[in-house]
Amino acid sequence: MPDELLPFGWDERVAALFAGLDVPGAVPGRVSRVDRGSCLVVTDDGVVRASPFGAVARQAGLSGVPATGDWVAVLGGGGDDTGVVAILPRRSAISRKDPDEQVTAEQVLAANLDVVAVVCALDRPVGQNRIERMLAAAWESGAAPAVVLTKADLAPNLGQAVAEAQAAAGGVDVVVTSAVAGDGIDDVRALLRPSRTLALLGPSGAGKSSLVNRLVGDEVQPTGAVREADARGRHTTTARRLVPVPGGGVLLDTPGLRSLPLWDAGSGVAAAFDDVEDVALGCRFRDCRHEQEPGCAVRAAVDGGGLDGRRVESYHKLLLELDALEVRRDEQARRAQGRRGSKLLSEVERLEGRRDR
DSSP: OOGGGGGGTOOHHHHHHHHTOOOTTOEEEEEEEEETTEEEEEETTEEEEEBSSSHHHHHHTOOSOOOTTOEEEEESSSGGGOEEEEEOOOSOEEEEEOSOTTOOOEEEEEESOSEEEEEEESSSOOOHHHHHHHHHHHHHHTSEEEEEEEOGGGOTTHHHHHHHHHHHHTTOOEEEOBTTTTBTHHHHHHHHTTTOEEEEEOOTTSSHHHHHHHHHTSOOSOOOOBOTTTOOBOOOOOSOEEEEOTTSOEEEEOOOOSOOOOSSOHHHHHHHTHHHHHHHTTOSSTTOOSSSOTTOHHHHHHHHTSSOHHHHHHHHHHHHHHHHHHHHHHHHHHHHHHHHHHHHHHHHHHHHHHHHO
């Protein structure tokens, strides 16, 4: 059992997956940080820098790109010839659509998570729609979702803010914390045990780095002030990073997310809005859009006060986003098929030209 990897979540499942690889000389490790062109990997011999794009990886036929939290096989004697040669199957992963509007592709933010905590600061208005969006992605990841509210000591109206967050959480556990006062820190620490990986997901200035420092008991992450003009934070965390916590568990701190466009999150949206989905079972038509259709149980529940109209609108918005994503993916697939067909036709014409000669 690799002792150095135990604090990073090494267990019998990972050991069995690694034992099934056929890569002589490779050692196991967990990706603690991904940079351009390389990543830092924690191994039993310490932290090494390994490339998933170099000659070693290409020779091994590496498939895919590692994300922070991935368990991998590393081969090489150190330095530039060290490469990632295999990525072990993920038990969970949180993804988003690549924010580049010119690209319709998945971007894996982090892998092998046990809990995804949506972090929301209480020194500003609670973004209920943002919480719901992040929870949909968290549910889709395969990890257990949670909501962590920070800066409770700075909340203008703590009771109201917590109530709004709970309404958006849809039954998911909500933990209220203050890194300054130490409130709720033990409740967050409980999410980490035993030997769990907890990802912190939220915008800049949400207090993720301060929470990490409080849990670790040291200034391992830089923190910065929030701009008074717009309550936005600065990016003090610049890369997703694994941080072991004394007493057990691993934190995965992430840079503040400016956007979280969903990717293949249909089941995640359904789980995040299970109250809406349950009511929708009573609609007259199975394909009811909950707009003007007769016999719509959802609209009736909103009119009667049984469902929050704002929450239903948030649900609709996310479903429309997923529909638009599916259209874009279909168009991309058709264009790719057309290019393949044109290339094949050109090759056929070239071969027929040779035969005619």
